[in-house]
Amino acid sequence: MSELQQTPSANRLHIAILGKRNMGKSTLINALTGQSLAIVSAQPGTTTDPVYKAMEILPIGPCTIIDTAGLDDEGELGQLRVEKTLQVLRKTDIALLTITAAGLTDFDSQLLAQLRRNDIPVIVVINKQDQLRAEPELLAQLHQLGLPHLSLSAQHSDGIDSLKQLIIQHSPKTFEQPSLLGDLVQAGDSVVLVIPVDSGMPKGRLILPQVQTMRDLLDNNVLFQVCKPEQLPTLLANMVTPPKLVITDSQVFQQVAAATPDDIALTSFSILFARHKGDLLKLVQGAKALSQLSAGDKVFIAEACTHHCQAEDIGRVKIPGWIRQHIEAEIEFGFCAGRDYPADLANYQLVIHCGACMLNRKEMLSRIELSNRCGVPVLNYGLCIAAMHGILDRALRPFADVHQAWLDGKA
Numbered sequence: 016m017s018e019l020q021q022t023p024s025a026n027r028l029h030i031a032i033l034g035k036r037n038m039g040k041s042t043l044i045n046a047l048t049g050q051s052l053a054i055v056s057a058q059p060g061t062t063t064d065p066v067y068k069a070m071e072i073l074p075i076g077p078c079t080i081i082d083t084a085g086l087d088d089e090g091e092l093g094q095l096r097v098e099k100t101l102q103v104l105r106k107t108d109i110a111l112l113t114i115t116a117a118g119l120t121d122f123d124s125q126l127l128a129q130l131r132r133n134d135i136p137v138i139v140v141i142n143k144q145d146q147l148r149a150e151p152e153l154l155a156q157l158h159q160l161g162l163p164h165l166s167l168s169a170q171h172s173d174g175i176d177s178l179k180q181l182i183i184q185h186s187p188k189t190f191e192q193p194s195l196l197g198d199l200v201q202a203g204d205s206v207v208l209v210i211p212v213d214s215g216m217p218k219g220r221l222i223l224p225q226v227q228t229m230r231d232l233l234d235n236n237v238l239f240q241v242c243k244p245e246q247l248p249t250l251l252a253n254m255v256t257p258p259k260l261v262i263t264d265s266q267v268f269q270q271v272a273a274a275t276p277d278d279i280a281l282t283s284f285s286i287l288f289a290r291h292k293g294d295l296l297k298l299v300q301g302a303k304a305l306s307q308l309s310a311g312d313k314v315f316i317a318e319a320c321t322h323h324c325q326a327e328d329i330g331r332v333k334i335p336g337w338i339r340q341h342i343e344a345e346i347e348f349g350f351c352a353g354r355d356y357p358a359d360l361a362n363y364q365l366v367i368h369c370g371a372c373m374l375n376r377k378e379m380l381s382r383i384e385l386s387n388r389c390g391v392p393v394l395n396y397g398l399c400i401a402a403m404h405g406i407l408d409r410a411l412r413p414f415a416d417v418h419q420a421w422l423d424g425k426a
Protein backbone atom coordinates (compact mmCIF):
# COMPACT_ATOMS: atom_id res chain seq x y z
CA MET A 16 0.00 0.00 0.00
CA SER A 17 1.44 3.41 -0.92
CA GLU A 18 1.95 6.20 1.59
CA LEU A 19 -0.85 8.06 -0.18
CA GLN A 20 -3.33 5.29 0.54
CA GLN A 21 -2.07 4.84 4.11
CA THR A 22 -2.40 8.49 5.07
CA PRO A 23 -5.94 9.43 6.16
CA SER A 24 -7.28 12.51 4.38
CA ALA A 25 -7.40 14.32 7.73
CA ASN A 26 -3.60 14.03 8.05
CA ARG A 27 -2.72 15.38 4.60
CA LEU A 28 -1.70 18.92 3.72
CA HIS A 29 -4.79 20.58 2.19
CA ILE A 30 -3.88 22.84 -0.74
CA ALA A 31 -6.68 24.94 -2.28
CA ILE A 32 -6.23 26.10 -5.87
CA LEU A 33 -8.09 29.38 -6.22
CA GLY A 34 -8.50 31.95 -8.95
CA LYS A 35 -10.69 33.14 -11.78
CA ARG A 36 -11.73 31.00 -14.70
CA ASN A 37 -9.17 30.58 -17.51
CA MET A 38 -6.16 31.15 -15.28
CA GLY A 39 -5.02 27.57 -15.93
CA LYS A 40 -5.99 26.06 -12.57
CA SER A 41 -6.65 22.59 -14.00
CA THR A 42 -3.36 22.61 -15.91
CA LEU A 43 -1.59 23.72 -12.73
CA ILE A 44 -3.09 20.82 -10.78
CA ASN A 45 -2.05 18.38 -13.49
CA ALA A 46 1.47 19.77 -13.55
CA LEU A 47 1.75 19.68 -9.74
CA THR A 48 0.53 16.12 -9.51
CA GLY A 49 2.30 14.85 -12.58
CA GLN A 50 -0.94 13.76 -14.22
CA SER A 51 -1.45 14.26 -17.92
CA LEU A 52 -5.25 14.09 -17.89
CA ALA A 53 -7.47 16.84 -16.51
CA ILE A 54 -8.70 15.72 -13.10
CA VAL A 55 -11.30 18.45 -12.81
CA SER A 56 -14.82 17.19 -12.96
CA ALA A 57 -16.77 20.32 -12.06
CA GLN A 58 -18.49 21.69 -15.15
CA PRO A 59 -18.31 25.48 -15.44
CA GLY A 60 -21.49 27.08 -14.25
CA THR A 61 -23.18 23.86 -13.11
CA THR A 62 -21.85 23.36 -9.61
CA THR A 63 -20.18 25.21 -6.81
CA ASP A 64 -18.96 22.03 -5.15
CA PRO A 65 -15.19 21.88 -4.92
CA VAL A 66 -13.46 18.66 -5.99
CA TYR A 67 -11.10 16.93 -3.54
CA LYS A 68 -8.27 14.81 -4.85
CA ALA A 69 -5.74 12.81 -2.87
CA MET A 70 -2.35 13.40 -4.44
CA GLU A 71 1.22 12.52 -3.77
CA ILE A 72 3.27 15.63 -4.42
CA LEU A 73 6.92 14.81 -4.14
CA PRO A 74 8.77 15.75 -2.02
CA ILE A 75 5.86 17.15 0.04
CA GLY A 76 4.12 13.79 0.52
CA PRO A 77 0.42 12.95 0.61
CA CYS A 78 -1.75 16.02 0.03
CA THR A 79 -5.35 16.83 -0.66
CA ILE A 80 -5.76 19.21 -3.57
CA ILE A 81 -8.97 21.21 -3.40
CA ASP A 82 -9.99 22.20 -6.90
CA THR A 83 -12.31 25.18 -6.60
CA ALA A 84 -13.20 25.40 -10.29
CA GLY A 85 -16.87 25.89 -9.37
CA LEU A 86 -16.11 28.80 -7.07
CA ASP A 87 -14.71 31.27 -9.57
CA ASP A 88 -16.36 34.49 -10.55
CA GLU A 89 -18.79 33.40 -13.27
CA GLY A 90 -22.51 32.78 -12.93
CA GLU A 91 -25.21 34.09 -10.64
CA LEU A 92 -24.70 32.04 -7.54
CA GLY A 93 -23.59 34.90 -5.29
CA GLN A 94 -24.23 33.98 -1.69
CA LEU A 95 -24.04 30.22 -2.27
CA ARG A 96 -20.60 30.64 -3.84
CA VAL A 97 -19.42 32.73 -0.91
CA GLU A 98 -20.60 30.08 1.58
CA LYS A 99 -18.93 27.27 -0.34
CA THR A 100 -15.71 29.25 -0.54
CA LEU A 101 -15.78 29.81 3.21
CA GLN A 102 -16.32 26.08 3.77
CA VAL A 103 -13.26 25.32 1.65
CA LEU A 104 -11.14 27.91 3.42
CA ARG A 105 -11.94 26.43 6.83
CA LYS A 106 -9.94 23.32 5.94
CA THR A 107 -7.29 24.93 3.71
CA ASP A 108 -3.74 24.77 5.05
CA ILE A 109 -2.26 26.75 2.17
CA ALA A 110 -3.78 28.43 -0.90
CA LEU A 111 -2.43 28.92 -4.40
CA LEU A 112 -4.03 31.98 -6.00
CA THR A 113 -3.67 31.54 -9.74
CA ILE A 114 -3.49 34.67 -11.89
CA THR A 115 -1.85 35.69 -15.16
CA ALA A 116 0.55 38.51 -15.90
CA ALA A 117 -2.52 40.67 -16.63
CA GLY A 118 -2.55 41.25 -12.87
CA LEU A 119 -4.82 41.00 -9.84
CA THR A 120 -8.55 41.49 -10.41
CA ASP A 121 -11.14 42.68 -7.89
CA PHE A 122 -12.13 39.03 -7.46
CA ASP A 123 -8.52 38.14 -6.59
CA SER A 124 -8.33 41.01 -4.11
CA GLN A 125 -11.52 39.83 -2.40
CA LEU A 126 -10.12 36.32 -2.18
CA LEU A 127 -6.84 37.63 -0.74
CA ALA A 128 -8.74 39.59 1.91
CA GLN A 129 -10.74 36.50 2.83
CA LEU A 130 -7.59 34.37 2.99
CA ARG A 131 -6.06 36.92 5.32
CA ARG A 132 -9.14 36.90 7.55
CA ASN A 133 -8.88 33.10 7.74
CA ASP A 134 -5.15 33.31 8.47
CA ILE A 135 -4.28 31.12 5.48
CA PRO A 136 -0.85 31.44 3.87
CA VAL A 137 -1.13 32.14 0.16
CA ILE A 138 1.25 31.86 -2.77
CA VAL A 139 0.37 33.84 -5.88
CA VAL A 140 1.07 31.78 -8.98
CA ILE A 141 1.48 33.91 -12.11
CA ASN A 142 0.65 31.30 -14.70
CA LYS A 143 1.07 31.26 -18.49
CA GLN A 144 4.42 33.02 -18.43
CA ASP A 145 5.11 31.36 -21.79
CA GLN A 146 2.40 33.62 -23.24
CA LEU A 147 2.87 36.80 -21.25
CA ARG A 148 5.65 37.74 -18.86
CA ALA A 149 4.84 39.60 -15.64
CA GLU A 150 5.73 43.29 -15.70
CA PRO A 151 7.94 44.63 -12.89
CA GLU A 152 4.95 46.68 -11.64
CA LEU A 153 2.96 43.52 -10.86
CA LEU A 154 5.93 41.90 -9.11
CA ALA A 155 6.46 45.09 -7.10
CA GLN A 156 2.75 45.15 -6.14
CA LEU A 157 2.86 41.54 -4.91
CA HIS A 158 6.08 42.27 -3.05
CA GLN A 159 4.49 45.29 -1.41
CA LEU A 160 1.49 43.19 -0.37
CA GLY A 161 3.91 40.74 1.26
CA LEU A 162 2.73 37.90 -0.97
CA PRO A 163 5.15 35.13 -1.94
CA HIS A 164 4.82 34.65 -5.68
CA LEU A 165 6.39 33.10 -8.72
CA SER A 166 5.91 33.03 -12.46
CA LEU A 167 5.57 29.70 -14.19
CA SER A 168 4.08 27.90 -17.13
CA ALA A 169 1.91 25.01 -15.95
CA GLN A 170 1.37 24.06 -19.60
CA HIS A 171 5.11 23.37 -20.00
CA SER A 172 5.69 22.24 -16.38
CA ASP A 173 8.17 25.07 -16.16
CA GLY A 174 8.65 26.39 -12.60
CA ILE A 175 6.71 23.59 -10.88
CA ASP A 176 9.67 22.47 -8.74
CA SER A 177 10.12 26.04 -7.49
CA LEU A 178 6.42 26.14 -6.63
CA LYS A 179 6.76 22.92 -4.59
CA GLN A 180 9.67 24.49 -2.70
CA LEU A 181 7.55 27.56 -1.96
CA ILE A 182 4.70 25.34 -0.72
CA ILE A 183 7.10 23.54 1.64
CA GLN A 184 8.54 26.86 2.82
CA HIS A 185 5.17 28.48 3.51
CA SER A 186 3.14 25.54 4.83
CA PRO A 187 1.81 26.56 8.24
CA LYS A 188 2.91 25.15 11.56
CA THR A 189 -0.70 24.28 12.40
CA PHE A 190 -0.47 21.53 9.80
CA GLU A 191 1.96 19.69 12.05
CA GLN A 192 -0.43 18.06 14.47
CA PRO A 193 0.76 17.76 18.07
CA SER A 194 1.83 14.22 18.78
CA LEU A 195 -0.98 11.90 19.78
CA LEU A 196 1.03 10.11 22.46
CA GLY A 197 4.73 10.58 21.68
CA ASP A 198 5.35 12.93 24.63
CA LEU A 199 3.27 10.88 27.07
CA VAL A 200 4.88 7.47 26.67
CA GLN A 201 8.28 5.96 26.08
CA ALA A 202 9.49 2.82 24.32
CA GLY A 203 8.87 -0.19 26.56
CA ASP A 204 5.99 1.40 28.51
CA SER A 205 2.74 -0.50 28.72
CA VAL A 206 -0.68 1.03 28.07
CA VAL A 207 -4.20 -0.33 28.45
CA LEU A 208 -6.93 0.64 25.99
CA VAL A 209 -10.55 0.26 27.10
CA ILE A 210 -13.15 -0.12 24.35
CA PRO A 211 -16.81 -0.92 25.04
CA VAL A 212 -18.55 -3.03 22.42
CA ASP A 213 -22.17 -1.91 22.44
CA SER A 214 -24.80 -1.29 19.78
CA GLY A 215 -23.23 2.12 19.10
CA MET A 216 -20.05 0.47 17.76
CA PRO A 217 -19.82 -0.16 14.03
CA LYS A 218 -20.12 -3.87 13.23
CA GLY A 219 -16.89 -5.83 12.90
CA ARG A 220 -14.43 -2.97 13.22
CA LEU A 221 -12.94 -0.33 15.47
CA ILE A 222 -13.30 3.41 14.89
CA LEU A 223 -10.56 5.68 13.60
CA PRO A 224 -9.46 7.28 16.93
CA GLN A 225 -8.92 3.79 18.39
CA VAL A 226 -7.02 2.56 15.34
CA GLN A 227 -4.87 5.71 15.14
CA THR A 228 -4.04 5.44 18.83
CA MET A 229 -2.89 1.85 18.38
CA ARG A 230 -0.78 2.81 15.39
CA ASP A 231 0.80 5.64 17.39
CA LEU A 232 1.61 3.25 20.26
CA LEU A 233 3.23 0.82 17.81
CA ASP A 234 5.24 3.68 16.29
CA ASN A 235 6.45 4.55 19.80
CA ASN A 236 7.35 0.92 20.60
CA VAL A 237 4.84 0.81 23.43
CA LEU A 238 3.26 -2.47 24.53
CA PHE A 239 -0.50 -2.27 24.82
CA GLN A 240 -3.43 -4.45 25.76
CA VAL A 241 -7.05 -3.90 24.78
CA CYS A 242 -10.07 -4.86 26.88
CA LYS A 243 -13.75 -4.13 27.41
CA PRO A 244 -14.61 -2.04 30.50
CA GLU A 245 -15.94 -5.05 32.39
CA GLN A 246 -12.63 -6.88 31.80
CA LEU A 247 -10.47 -4.04 33.14
CA PRO A 248 -10.38 -5.07 36.85
CA THR A 249 -9.18 -8.58 35.94
CA LEU A 250 -6.64 -7.27 33.45
CA LEU A 251 -5.17 -4.78 35.95
CA ALA A 252 -5.10 -7.40 38.72
CA ASN A 253 -3.15 -9.79 36.46
CA MET A 254 -0.54 -7.26 35.36
CA VAL A 255 2.79 -7.68 37.16
CA THR A 256 3.66 -4.01 36.58
CA PRO A 257 0.83 -1.46 36.43
CA PRO A 258 0.38 0.25 33.06
CA LYS A 259 1.84 3.71 32.49
CA LEU A 260 -1.48 4.92 31.14
CA VAL A 261 -5.07 3.80 30.67
CA ILE A 262 -6.90 5.27 27.67
CA THR A 263 -10.63 4.74 27.60
CA ASP A 264 -13.55 5.40 25.37
CA SER A 265 -15.21 8.44 26.99
CA GLN A 266 -18.59 6.75 27.24
CA VAL A 267 -17.34 4.50 30.03
CA PHE A 268 -15.10 7.09 31.69
CA GLN A 269 -16.80 6.85 35.06
CA GLN A 270 -16.70 3.04 35.19
CA VAL A 271 -13.06 2.95 34.08
CA ALA A 272 -12.02 5.71 36.52
CA ALA A 273 -13.57 3.71 39.36
CA ALA A 274 -11.69 0.56 38.33
CA THR A 275 -8.31 2.25 37.76
CA PRO A 276 -6.16 3.00 40.86
CA ASP A 277 -5.61 6.74 41.29
CA ASP A 278 -1.84 6.46 40.78
CA ILE A 279 -2.29 5.16 37.23
CA ALA A 280 -2.65 7.93 34.64
CA LEU A 281 -6.00 7.94 32.89
CA THR A 282 -7.40 9.79 29.90
CA SER A 283 -9.67 9.16 26.92
CA PHE A 284 -9.29 8.77 23.16
CA SER A 285 -11.39 11.88 22.73
CA ILE A 286 -9.16 14.02 24.99
CA LEU A 287 -6.07 12.82 23.13
CA PHE A 288 -7.75 13.98 19.93
CA ALA A 289 -8.77 17.30 21.49
CA ARG A 290 -5.05 18.06 21.63
CA HIS A 291 -4.05 16.32 18.41
CA LYS A 292 -6.70 17.93 16.20
CA GLY A 293 -7.57 21.09 18.04
CA ASP A 294 -6.45 23.17 20.99
CA LEU A 295 -6.79 21.34 24.31
CA LEU A 296 -6.45 24.50 26.39
CA LYS A 297 -9.26 26.30 24.51
CA LEU A 298 -11.46 23.22 24.61
CA VAL A 299 -10.96 22.84 28.37
CA GLN A 300 -12.19 26.42 28.79
CA GLY A 301 -15.55 25.21 27.44
CA ALA A 302 -15.89 22.99 30.52
CA LYS A 303 -16.68 26.04 32.66
CA ALA A 304 -19.61 26.92 30.43
CA LEU A 305 -20.97 23.42 30.92
CA SER A 306 -21.39 23.94 34.65
CA GLN A 307 -23.06 27.33 34.03
CA LEU A 308 -25.86 25.99 31.82
CA SER A 309 -29.37 26.61 33.07
CA ALA A 310 -32.94 25.80 32.07
CA GLY A 311 -33.82 26.89 28.55
CA ASP A 312 -30.21 27.17 27.35
CA LYS A 313 -29.25 25.77 23.96
CA VAL A 314 -26.35 23.40 23.30
CA PHE A 315 -25.05 22.55 19.83
CA ILE A 316 -23.61 19.08 19.29
CA ALA A 317 -21.30 18.68 16.27
CA GLU A 318 -20.07 15.43 14.78
CA ALA A 319 -17.60 15.50 11.93
CA CYS A 320 -18.83 12.37 10.20
CA THR A 321 -22.24 11.00 9.33
CA HIS A 322 -23.54 7.73 10.61
CA HIS A 323 -26.91 6.14 11.23
CA CYS A 324 -28.17 7.23 14.67
CA GLN A 325 -28.22 4.22 17.03
CA ALA A 326 -30.34 3.64 20.14
CA GLU A 327 -27.26 4.33 22.31
CA ASP A 328 -25.83 7.05 20.07
CA ILE A 329 -23.27 9.08 21.97
CA GLY A 330 -23.95 12.47 20.36
CA ARG A 331 -27.71 12.33 19.86
CA VAL A 332 -28.77 10.30 22.87
CA LYS A 333 -26.23 9.78 25.64
CA ILE A 334 -24.64 13.23 25.94
CA PRO A 335 -27.98 15.13 25.84
CA GLY A 336 -29.35 12.72 28.48
CA TRP A 337 -26.32 13.12 30.74
CA ILE A 338 -26.39 16.93 30.41
CA ARG A 339 -30.08 17.14 31.32
CA GLN A 340 -29.39 14.90 34.31
CA HIS A 341 -26.27 16.87 35.30
CA ILE A 342 -27.92 20.30 35.01
CA GLU A 343 -31.26 19.00 36.31
CA ALA A 344 -33.04 21.21 33.80
CA GLU A 345 -34.46 21.12 30.31
CA ILE A 346 -31.80 22.04 27.77
CA GLU A 347 -32.47 22.43 24.05
CA PHE A 348 -30.10 20.69 21.62
CA GLY A 349 -29.12 21.39 18.01
CA PHE A 350 -27.10 18.94 15.94
CA CYS A 351 -24.94 18.77 12.85
CA ALA A 352 -23.07 15.86 11.30
CA GLY A 353 -20.46 15.76 8.58
CA ARG A 354 -18.87 18.67 6.77
CA ASP A 355 -21.53 21.32 7.30
CA TYR A 356 -20.86 23.50 10.28
CA PRO A 357 -23.13 26.52 10.88
CA ALA A 358 -21.58 29.95 10.37
CA ASP A 359 -23.71 31.45 13.12
CA LEU A 360 -23.85 29.82 16.55
CA ALA A 361 -24.74 32.92 18.52
CA ASN A 362 -28.06 31.39 19.65
CA TYR A 363 -26.22 28.69 21.58
CA GLN A 364 -24.58 28.80 25.01
CA LEU A 365 -22.18 25.93 24.30
CA VAL A 366 -20.82 23.76 21.46
CA ILE A 367 -19.82 20.17 22.16
CA HIS A 368 -17.71 18.69 19.36
CA CYS A 369 -16.72 15.09 18.68
CA GLY A 370 -13.06 14.05 18.57
CA ALA A 371 -12.87 15.28 14.95
CA CYS A 372 -10.72 12.39 13.76
CA MET A 373 -12.09 12.84 10.22
CA LEU A 374 -11.19 16.55 10.03
CA ASN A 375 -7.80 17.98 9.30
CA ARG A 376 -6.41 20.10 12.11
CA LYS A 377 -6.99 23.34 10.24
CA GLU A 378 -10.71 22.63 9.99
CA MET A 379 -11.07 21.80 13.68
CA LEU A 380 -9.13 24.95 14.64
CA SER A 381 -11.39 26.94 12.28
CA ARG A 382 -14.48 25.48 13.97
CA ILE A 383 -13.16 26.42 17.43
CA GLU A 384 -12.29 29.90 16.16
CA LEU A 385 -15.69 30.36 14.52
CA SER A 386 -17.51 29.34 17.69
CA ASN A 387 -15.35 31.61 19.82
CA ARG A 388 -15.98 34.50 17.40
CA CYS A 389 -19.71 33.97 17.99
CA GLY A 390 -18.92 34.19 21.72
CA VAL A 391 -19.74 30.52 22.24
CA PRO A 392 -17.35 28.28 24.19
CA VAL A 393 -16.52 24.83 22.79
CA LEU A 394 -15.49 21.60 24.43
CA ASN A 395 -15.32 18.09 23.10
CA TYR A 396 -17.08 14.86 23.97
CA GLY A 397 -14.33 13.45 26.18
CA LEU A 398 -13.89 16.66 28.17
CA CYS A 399 -17.64 17.08 28.52
CA ILE A 400 -18.16 13.54 29.82
CA ALA A 401 -15.18 13.78 32.19
CA ALA A 402 -16.47 17.12 33.53
CA MET A 403 -20.00 15.78 34.07
CA HIS A 404 -18.66 12.81 35.99
CA GLY A 405 -16.31 14.88 38.14
CA ILE A 406 -13.13 13.35 36.72
CA LEU A 407 -11.88 16.15 34.47
CA ASP A 408 -9.01 16.97 36.83
CA ARG A 409 -7.82 13.37 36.71
CA ALA A 410 -8.27 13.06 32.94
CA LEU A 411 -6.12 16.17 32.39
CA ARG A 412 -3.25 15.11 34.65
CA PRO A 413 -1.29 13.42 31.81
CA PHE A 414 -1.11 16.84 30.05
CA ALA A 415 0.98 18.77 32.56
CA ASP A 416 0.70 22.30 31.05
CA VAL A 417 -3.02 22.19 30.47
CA HIS A 418 -3.61 20.54 33.84
CA GLN A 419 -1.66 23.32 35.58
CA ALA A 420 -3.62 25.98 33.66
CA TRP A 421 -6.81 24.22 34.76
CA LEU A 422 -5.69 24.23 38.40
CA ASP A 423 -4.65 27.90 38.13
CA GLY A 424 -8.09 28.79 36.75
CA LYS A 425 -6.54 29.88 33.44
CA ALA A 426 -8.37 27.21 31.51
Ligand code: SF4
Pocket residue numbers: 222223224318319320321369370371372373374
Ligand atom coordinates in the same frame (compact mmCIF):
# COMPACT_ATOMS: atom_id res chain seq x y z
S1 SF4 B 1 -15.27 12.25 13.13
FE1 SF4 B 1 -16.07 12.44 15.19
S2 SF4 B 1 -17.95 11.19 15.27
FE2 SF4 B 1 -16.75 10.55 13.46
S3 SF4 B 1 -15.50 8.82 14.23
FE3 SF4 B 1 -14.23 10.68 14.38
S4 SF4 B 1 -14.56 11.37 16.46
FE4 SF4 B 1 -16.23 9.93 16.03
